Amino acid sequence: MSAANNVGRTVQRFHSLRSSQAKAYGTSAKACDSSTKAYGTFLPLPSYTPLPPQVMSLKRSTVKELLASQDLDREVLVKGWVRSRRGNKYVQFIIVNDGSTIHTIQAVAAAENFPEETLKDVGNGAAVAIRGTLVASQGKGQAVEIQATEVIVLGAADAEAYPLQKKATSLEHLRDIAHLRPRTNTFGAVLRIRHALAFAVHQYFNDHGFYYVHTPIITGSDAEGAGQMFRVTTLSADKPPLAEDGSVDYTQDFFGKQTNLTVSGQLEGELAAMALGSIYTFGPTFRAENSNTARHLAEFWMIEPEVAFNELEENMDLAEDFLQSLVKYALANCADDLAFLNEQYDKELLARLHSVADNAFQRLTYTEAVEILKSAKQKFEFPVDWGTDLQSEHERYLVEKHFKKPVILTNYPKEIKAFYMKLDDDGRTVRAMDVLFPGIGEIIGGSQREEDYTKLTTRMAEMNVPAHDLDWYLDTRRFGTAPHAGFGLGFERLVLFVTGMSNIRDVIPFPRYPKNAAF
């Protein structure tokens, strides 16, 4: 068949072109010493090679579209990365994933059209374009497959050097190659779910009349009190200008004062809420704490709704409905990815997500929780005493053993909470609320805010918060103050819960934590 010969020649031509480029890449990649992580080396770009017209004239279909298609026996074009190639000298099977779904599509290449040599570079990790006919599969295991008429290697992957293999790789090792881990089933699933949850956040708030407010990333106030901050400066690190008393002269800095990366958008969020009514923020947040746990990041994304006229009860209602809506959205829209994670990592995942989505959270006060913990038969490493903050083991007991569902704890002693929380009538506790999730711990921290100017400034004085730096914040209490409430949801902790992953460093593409800012 001349058609078959033409096909073969086309493949050969592109194969030889691409393979010389791949060789150049391979050599450069090996020259790049992995121990020094010198990823900054720039490699020459391959010269542009136009795809043949019969391929260009076709619109690319995603794997997701093709797998769901009922419209068979038509010509299709798919582009993606090879997960596996197997077969014999008569027939070859090329397994392709393009990120549109966790599933792969199988392309079948008959040997008469594709001599072994032409498929040499079609290996694990290679980027390919495959043109062919979408047909019902002859084999078991998949409904449809592509009978390939053309296979083009867009970019080869040296099989000896490619770090991802057709087998399980530990999550710890994948953290070392985070630039490639999105190509794995696990991280594909996690990143698609992460996207779905981010989208669901905006959809929920938009549907409920909230406005998305962008609060500053660089902040001039160091009084937010949510943790150690990263300094932002353009001053010389070696020889900063000094004031007469020997301290660094920040009046010469870019902003004319000391500035930091934000640890919370809450204070600015409150300003917006006291005008727009219902607002939320959703942005990056930075904490320079030396936290080495599976639940903390130095750079994470936080969602902070703030609602004027809401009190503590309404704040809890919002938190509960919001969380349940997000979980339901993931269940409805990420079924394939969740099924994979349920199978591979956590057989209880789907059951737990349904349980959280369908059952009311347990609400109780800090004081009631202390009573339960004191009468618990379980031995705790740390004693429980009214007035001290609860330890992780105490929170876990309440959520995982005693109630076996999410818990909202309220009305903590004022001494262990932030200055802006509204004081209860007894003067001992504040209208704080922490939402505790199984396996995660604190997923939300929030409160009704102190709207009384005198009480607020009194608390600030007691806790050594400089009122002078926050006069802009206090103005909301001076002019037209009103009850209001809000909370902060750690986005990665939500993704952690929904995916069933166990380390927060595995639910953000490029995690930032002490001693690590790779990629």
Place this chain on the structure above:
RNA sequence: GCUUCCUUAGCUCAGCCGGUUAGAGCAUCUGACUGUUAAUCAGAGGGUCCCUGGUUCGAGCCCAGGAGGGAGCGCCA
């Protein structure tokens, strides 16, 4: 920052009481096989036993220091 465990082939891991030339599975390469499903079967190549120093006739194994990683705790979201 504290506690604790770990570091052996590209990956996952064995390695006995300190004793000859450090092993397995997978991956890679070669060959076989007419529809495979992480294909299968046969063969081959592949090692700075994390680094530095010490003890010993002899160290992957014991000791000290360092580096990196995991888990738990604290800080919190």
